Amino acid sequence: MPKTKTVFQLVILVSLCLFLSPGAWAHGHAHGHKKPDKRGILLVAFGSSYPQAQASFENIEARVKKAFPQVPVRWAYTSRIIRHKLNEKGKHYDSTAMALAKMMDEGFTHVAVQSLHTIPGAEFHDLRSIVTGFESMSCGFEKILLGYPLLSAPQDLVAVRDAMLNTIPEERKAGEAVIFMGHGTHHPSNAFYQAMAHSFQQEDPNVYVGTVEGSPSLEDILDRIEDKGTDTAYLMPFMSVAGDHVRNDMAGPGADSWKSILADKGIRTEAVLKGTAEYNTIADIWLDHLQDVFSHL
Structure with a gap:
């Protein structure tokens, strides 16, 4: 979209589509005004203001562009706070609605929206509502489909488990613990973390999943680790990016970080500051979901 376009103009564009009748849209098609097909991809993440976290997004984008070399790729961040922080640094990212409005203005007719969330929680359901809204516009996209997050079906649990086990550092010794830190949520989809x-x-009794804001928590894990006499634990993100939670809540110097809590228990820690989307084997699971929806455009 040209830079001279304003947010106000985009709002007007979307509003007109909402109020135009399906009959008027069909009338335009009948007179040969159907737009030529133009397919696009919108990648949607929560976002991160940490420069180091961009490695995850860059890897995902590279994998997507390799799989779809002729298809334009756009980005949206769902977090308003993150967008605001980045905007203050001179880096602009659109919300999902704004990104889709711009794509509509650019003449895209078929759009695959791929969620880069880990679970289908509140963020994903908000995203689905936005996609559904654009889908209902009578003069919007001819087709818009939403790809599922990393964990969304039983087969994903197996694929993600196997891929993540292969990310554990080779120097880890038998008996040493590995704790994956997930975000966690009060949404029912938190059950994916428990699963x-x-x-x-089932695969390795010394590998655990804990969450910052859900269940299991670190406290749920500590007793089991201590009972085994574990003296070393690897801390690894179960988040797409190594952002604020990873660098502060997991491996930060604060007294309430997981690293500090384990140290107080006499457990030495090794922190891996690498988001799941930085690993091709995990990024490709998101890519599989995208390829599935794109094939149905």
Whole structure:
């Protein structure tokens, strides 16, 4: 979209589409005014203001562009706070609605929206509502489809488990713990973290999943680790990016970080500051979801 376009103009564009009748849109098609097909991809993440976290997004984008070399790729961040922080640094990212409005203005007819969230929680459901809104516009896209987050089906649990087990540093010794830190949520989809925790335990009883804001928590894990006499634990993100939670809540110097809490228990820690989307084997699971929806455009 040309830079001279304003937010106000985009709002007017979307508003007109909402109020135009399906009959008027069909009338335009009948007179040969159907737009030529133009397919695009919108990648949607929560976002991060940490420069180091961009490695995850860059890797995802590279994988997507390799798989779809002729398809334009756009980005949107769902976090208003993150967008505001980046804007203050001179880096502009659109919300999902704004990104889709711009794509509509650019003449895209078919759009695959791919969620880069880990679970189908509140953020994903908000995203789905926005996509549904654009889908209902009578003069909007001819087709718009939404790809599922990393964990959305039973087969994803197996694929993600196997991929993440392969990311554990080779120097880890038998008996040493690995704790994956997830975000966690009060949304019912938090059950995916609990399911992942169980799945890891079936393969390796010294691999755990904890969450910052859900269940299991670090406290749920500590007693089990201490009972085994574990003296070393690897801390690894179960988040797409190594952003604020990873660098502060997981591996930060503060007294309430997981690293500090474990140190107080006499457990030495090794922190891996690498988001899941930085690993091709995990990024490709998101890509599989995107390829599925794109094939149905």
